[in-house]
Amino acid sequence: MLGYKYKITAAGRINIIGEHIDYCGGKVLPAALSLKNTVYIRPNGTDKINISWTTLPDTVCLDINRLGSYTGLKYGNYQAGSAFVWQRAGHKIIGCDMLQDCSVPFGSGLSSSAAIEVSTIAALAAVANEEFDRVDVALKAQQAEREYMGVNCGIMDQYASACGKKDNAILLDCKTLERQYIPVSLNGYSLVIINSKKPHALASSKYNERRAETEEALKILQKHVKIDCLADMSPDEFERWCGVLGGTIRNRARHVVSECERVRLAAAAMKAGNMEELGALLNQSHESLSKLYEVTGSEVDALVHAAQIHPACAGSRMTGGGFGGCTISLVETAAAEDFKSFVLKKYERETGYMAECYDADISDGITVKEL
Numbered sequence: 437m438l439g440y441k442y443k444i445t446a447a448g449r450i451n452i453i454g455e456h457i458d459y460c461g462g463k464v465l466p467a468a469l470s471l472k473n474t475v476y477i478r479p480n481g482t483d484k485i486n487i488s489w490t491t492l493p494d495t496v497c498l499d500i501n502r503l504g505s506y507t508g509l510k511y512g513n514y515q516a517g518s519a520f521v522w523q524r525a526g527h528k529i530i531g532c533d534m535l536q537d538c539s540v541p542f543g544s545g546l547s548s549s550a551a552i553e554v555s556t557i558a559a560l561a562a563v564a565n566e567e568f569d570r571v572d573v574a575l576k577a578q579q580a581e582r583e584y585m586g587v588n589c590g591i592m593d594q595y596a597s598a599c600g601k602k603d604n605a606i607l608l609d610c611k612t613l614e615r616q617y618i619p620v621s622l623n624g625y626s627l628v629i630i631n632s633k634k635p636h637a638l639a640s641s642k643y644n645e646r647r648a649e650t651e652e653a654l655k656i657l658q659k660h661v662k663i664d665c666l667a668d669m670s671p672d673e674f675e676r677w678c679g680v681l682g683g684t685i686r687n688r689a690r691h692v693v694s695e696c697e698r699v700r701l702a703a704a705a706m707k708a709g710n711m712e713e714l715g716a717l718l719n720q721s722h723e724s725l726s727k728l729y730e731v732t733g734s735e736v737d738a739l740v741h742a743a744q745i746h747p748a749c750a751g752s753r754m755t756g757g758g759f760g761g762c763t764i765s766l767v768e769t770a771a772a773e774d775f776k777s778f779v780l781k782k783y784e785r786e787t788g789y790m791a792e793c794y795d796a797d798i799s800d801g802i803t804v805k806e807l
């Protein structure tokens with residue numbers, strides 16, 4: 437892009453399995469996507485950050501001495517929040533022009549917000565000639581999302597966006613932040629991403645509500661068992677103690693404990709190339725998110741069920757925070773086109789929404805290029 441000094445990208449992500457457990461200390465299995473946010477940046481010698489977008493006519497000007505005061509912006513609040521948190525952590529912010537170009541669809545559960553936050557921080561560091569640590573960038577981006585955007589999120593999205601690796605999923609332990617890359621070689625199968633196109637209304641308040649419910653469950657269980665987080669409990673131990681929890685809270689906690697177990701089994705199935713097993717685990721994960729955790733909604737359920745009845749589909753589930761957004765399905769590669777047209781038609785007939793498929797690869801997290 438003419439006149440800019442650096443091109444920085446950070447990725448959107450899918451989560452293969454391990455949903456709504458990152459904030460309970462669980463292990464998750466996300467992968468970064470080739471859908472990403474790109475920031476072109478150059479210093480401008482002022483004390484202002486000028487933001488423009490490839491897809492919007494608006495421009496926004498942020499004063500680097502007042503970065504805490506932009507929470508009410510229609511556009512540019514993610515960038516402002518990211519810059520604010522980075523600056524507060526002691527990093528130098530210099531005046532710059534940045535052009536933002538996002539190919540992650542918004543509100544789709546593919547973490548456009550994490551891609552924007554992570555790439556913005558990496559770009560601000562690059563333009564100030566500062567080396568950065570990817571995990572540190574992810575943690576600051578998460579803080580921006582929590583404090584500036586008011587979503588009490590876990591670390592999964594920002595971590596995957598920053599630390600993703602081409603053709604690999606990340607088995608991320610959200611308690612210790614240790615990771616292991618697992619090659620995504622799916623033995624003749626592909627992961628098909630489909631957007632339900634159901635706008636996720638109230639998603640952030642419901643998200644915060646779920647998180648509070650798991651915290652309540654933990655507090656009650658800790659009176660009886662020595663655990664630091666819900667992910668510390670085995671399914672057997674949970675069955676022994678779950679009677680102390682009331683109905684709804686018990687369902688939420690049961691989802692968390694069982695999903696942690698499914699991640700363990702899914703990582704093993706992926707390593708062994710056992711797609712039937714991986715698919716069955718995706719189906720179980722969705723069922724649990726729908727019935728116990730109640731974060732799917734009727735449209736996403738319809739999309740997943742349409743996928744699950746196709747003969748070439750080993751399994752399907754919602755991915756991301758839920759309440760609308762995207763699903764992933766494990767489908768025989770040779771039948772993927774037939775699968776897509778079958779699912780899209782059935783889904784439209786049942787819900788009236790036109791779903792959309794994305795052709796995305798599993799890709800790297802942050803990239804920095806000097807132009």
Ligand code: GLA
Pocket residue numbers: 451454455456457458459589590591592593756757758
């Ligand atoms: C959102 C959050 C993540 C995670 C997922 C659910 O994407 O940002 O931290 O909790 O929902 O797994």
